[in-house]
Amino acid sequence: MTAIGVFDSGVGGLTVVAALAQRLPDESIVYLGDTARLPYGSKSAATVTQYTRNNLRFLLQRGVKAVVVACNTASALALPNLEPEVPTWGVVEPGARRAAAVCSRHVGVIGTESTVRSDAYALALARLAPHLRVSSRACPLFVPLVEEGWHDDPVTEQVARRYLAPLLAAGVDTLVLGCTHYPLLRPLLARVAGQGVDLVDSADSVAEEVARGLAAAGLAAPPGSAVEHHLYVTDASSGFADFAQRILGPATRPLEWVEVT
Amino acid sequence: MTAIGVFDSGVGGLTVVAALAQRLPDESIVYLGDTARLPYGSKSAATVTQYTRNNLRFLLQRGVKAVVVACNTASALALPNLEPEVPTWGVVEPGARRAAAVCSRHVGVIGTESTVRSDAYALALARLAPHLRVSSRACPLFVPLVEEGWHDDPVTEQVARRYLAPLLAAGVDTLVLGCTHYPLLRPLLARVAGQGVDLVDSADSVAEEVARGLAAAGLAAPPGSAVEHHLYVTDASSGFADFAQRILGPATRPLEWVEVT
Numbered sequence: 001m002t003a004i005g006v007f008d009s010g011v012g013g014l015t016v017v018a019a020l021a022q023r024l025p026d027e028s029i030v031y032l033g034d035t036a037r038l039p040y041g042s043k044s045a046a047t048v049t050q051y052t053r054n055n056l057r058f059l060l061q062r063g064v065k066a067v068v069v070a071c072n073t074a075s076a077l078a079l080p081n082l083e084p085e086v087p088t089w090g091v092v093e094p095g096a097r098r099a100a101a102v103c104s105r106h107v108g109v110i111g112t113e114s115t116v117r118s119d120a121y122a123l124a125l126a127r128l129a130p131h132l133r134v135s136s137r138a139c140p141l142f143v144p145l146v147e148e149g150w151h152d153d154p155v156t157e158q159v160a161r162r163y164l165a166p167l168l169a170a171g172v173d174t175l176v177l178g179c180t181h182y183p184l185l186r187p188l189l190a191r192v193a194g195q196g197v198d199l200v201d202s203a204d205s206v207a208e209e210v211a212r213g214l215a216a217a218g219l220a221a222p223p224g225s226a227v228e229h230h231l232y233v234t235d236a237s238s239g240f241a242d243f244a245q246r247i248l249g250p251a252t253r254p255l256e257w258v259e260v261t
Numbered sequence: 262m263t264a265i266g267v268f269d270s271g272v273g274g275l276t277v278v279a280a281l282a283q284r285l286p287d288e289s290i291v292y293l294g295d296t297a298r299l300p301y302g303s304k305s306a307a308t309v310t311q312y313t314r315n316n317l318r319f320l321l322q323r324g325v326k327a328v329v330v331a332c333n334t335a336s337a338l339a340l341p342n343l344e345p346e347v348p349t350w351g352v353v354e355p356g357a358r359r360a361a362a363v364c365s366r367h368v369g370v371i372g373t374e375s376t377v378r379s380d381a382y383a384l385a386l387a388r389l390a391p392h393l394r395v396s397s398r399a400c401p402l403f404v405p406l407v408e409e410g411w412h413d414d415p416v417t418e419q420v421a422r423r424y425l426a427p428l429l430a431a432g433v434d435t436l437v438l439g440c441t442h443y444p445l446l447r448p449l450l451a452r453v454a455g456q457g458v459d460l461v462d463s464a465d466s467v468a469e470e471v472a473r474g475l476a477a478a479g480l481a482a483p484p485g486s487a488v489e490h491h492l493y494v495t496d497a498s499s500g501f502a503d504f505a506q507r508i509l510g511p512a513t514r515p516l517e518w519v520e521v522t
Contacts, residue, residue, distance in 0.1 A: 036308045037298050042408070047297045047496040113500060144405040147303070155419055162416075235308040239374060261522065 002221075003028035003228075004210065005059030005067045009040040009051075011233070011240050011255075012143070012180035013070030014247040016091065019203035020068065021229070023211050026221040028228045030062050033244075034260065036234035039143060040073040041112020041179065045081075048114065052078035058232075058260045060085065065219050068210060072178050072202070073112050076120030087213055094209050095176050095202035096124035102198050103174035106133040108167035111178030113138045121178055135170050139163045139179075146181045147243060152188055160185070160192045168193065177201045184247070232258045263482075264289035264489075265471065266320030266328045266347075270301040270312075272494070272501050272516075273404070273441035274331030275508040277352065280464035281329065282490070284472050287482040290490045291323050294505075295521065297495035300404060301334040302373025302440070306342075309375065313339035319493075319521045321346065326480050329471060333439050333463070334373050337381030348474055355470050356437050356463035357385035361393065363459050364435035369428035370397040372439030373404070382439055396431050400424045400440075407442045408504060413449050421446070421453045429454065438462045445508070493519045 004027050006017055011033045020029060032055055034040075040048045052074045059067055067088040069075045075090030099107050099121075109121040116138040125134050142163075145156045167175070175197050177183055183201045190199055214220040221227075233240055236257040245252055265288050267278055272294045281290060293316055295301075301309045313335045320328055328349040330336045336351030360368050360382075370382040377399040386395050403424075406417045428436070436458050438444055444462045451460055475481040494501055497518040506513055 036304060042498055042500055043297060043496045044498045047498075114498070140409055141402075141405055144402055148401055155416060155423075158416055158419075235304045237303055237305045237308075237375070239303055 002065040005064030007032040008070040010038040016070035019207040023207040049078040076118040091202035094205035098205040100129035108172030109136040263326040266325030268293040269331040271299040277331035280468040284468035310339040337379040352463035355466035359466040361390035367394040369433030
């Protein structure tokens with residue numbers, strides 16, 4: 001039984017694990033949250049690339065047959081520089097593809113400082129749908145607000161209004177949630193963005209692309225396979241465990257602590 | 262010429278460098294901001310201790326004669342487990358000592374999740390001034406709000422009101438700013454805390470204790486020494502350079518990128 005490896009800078013990438021587990025119920029998953037070195041979103045391409053290389057090595061040593069880079073920042077900054085030995089998906093391409101499919105005019109992209117600075121979504125959209133306008137905005141406070149548990153809070157709503165104001169004023173009709181933490185803000189962001197704006201989250205689209213890719217490569221687990229998930233983190237502070245439970249529910253597996261260098 | 266080594270998880274510790282440079286104008290300073298692995302404040306004692314050990318080794322390899330651990334989280338979680346080869350100061354003891362000197366009844370301590378969970382200030386105060394009551398509150402959003410540049414912003418004020426409410430309701434008369442980022446929020450925190458509350462910041466007290474300690478050990482630089490400061494960071498994202506300038510002014514030295522493992 002060979003698993004799909006998934007990694008993120010922290011536990012936010014468990015939103016991608018949830019989507020994978022639902023779309024591919026016969027697949028085992030090995031998850032690595034690099035909680036000791038998070039966040040990636042304020043750091044440089046050189047540092048994020050080094051951490052991504054470390055994380056890939058960890059997952060490959062566990063014999064995974066494919067890798068999903070659930071972290072938008074790592075997908076944007078590091079993946080273009082690496083050539084992993086197994087089929088590997090980032091979240092930027094699938095997110096951009098979904099946005100190109102639903103958007104009629106103008107895509108707004110929100111993400112971390114580093115993801116937005118990389119312009120990865122804008123570049124992908126320019127290839128996929130060159131007729132669309134793209135505007136981006138870094139939202140560095142969203143991750144700490146989510147981690148504080150203030151998903152639906154007047155303070156978070158005020159911050160969201162401020163971050164989204166220039167995008168909404170520019171008339172975006174689609175908003176890409178370009179960070180694995182943001183799906184937890186979906187109801188609040190939908191309220192702030194208003195009815196005319198479609199929210200796009202990479203988790204579902206990446207799960208769909210992984211399903212198709214594994215099937216095409218003959219790597220899909222046969223139906224009825226024994227499934228075993230492992231959730232590793234590089235720092236086991238209790239806050240991360242609470243946050244994991246908020247995403248995966250109380251029946252989630254315990255987080256196992258590993259060192260990755 | 263031998264320098265004083267100073268490290269912090271990021272560039273917030275430059276508030277301590279500023280205090281040291283003012284109190285000890287003849288001393289050279291080697292600063293290390295571990296920006297690649299920040300923040301420490303949400304992470305476990307094991308991880309913070311390992312990072313602290315790495316940072317100490319880096320500074321000692323540069324021949325420093327003394328070390329100041331400017332990070333409250335590292336001072337609280339890691340220093341008690343280490344025995345550095347040179348005189349070393351954390352910021353918790355000096356901060357607690359200053360609080361004990363000015364407080365009449367009830368000390369409030371604010372800091373990161375990990376600093377507050379460690380109870381380091383409460384333990385130090387229990388030794389220094391057992392008659393004082395101590396109440397603590399983690400304020401995890403203050404660091405990202407400061408890094409976003411929202412020092413004096415209605416959102417930050419709302420967050421501060423919420424974080425400080427239980428401390429103020431409990432009647433604290435002294436508030437320890439138990440994180441190197443918080444001095445940047447001083448005017449806002451003073452407004453929220455009100456006139457009856459003294460704000461205590463470790464930077465000045467640690468500079469004073471280092472000055473006395475170096476003199477006592479015969480390690481002080483002679484007056485008129487040639488001074489040379491170095492500012493190293495483990496990740497050189499441009500946001501950190503902007504933030505350093507906000508603390509030290511536009512004439513600050515450039516940040517130099519180093520790898521520390």
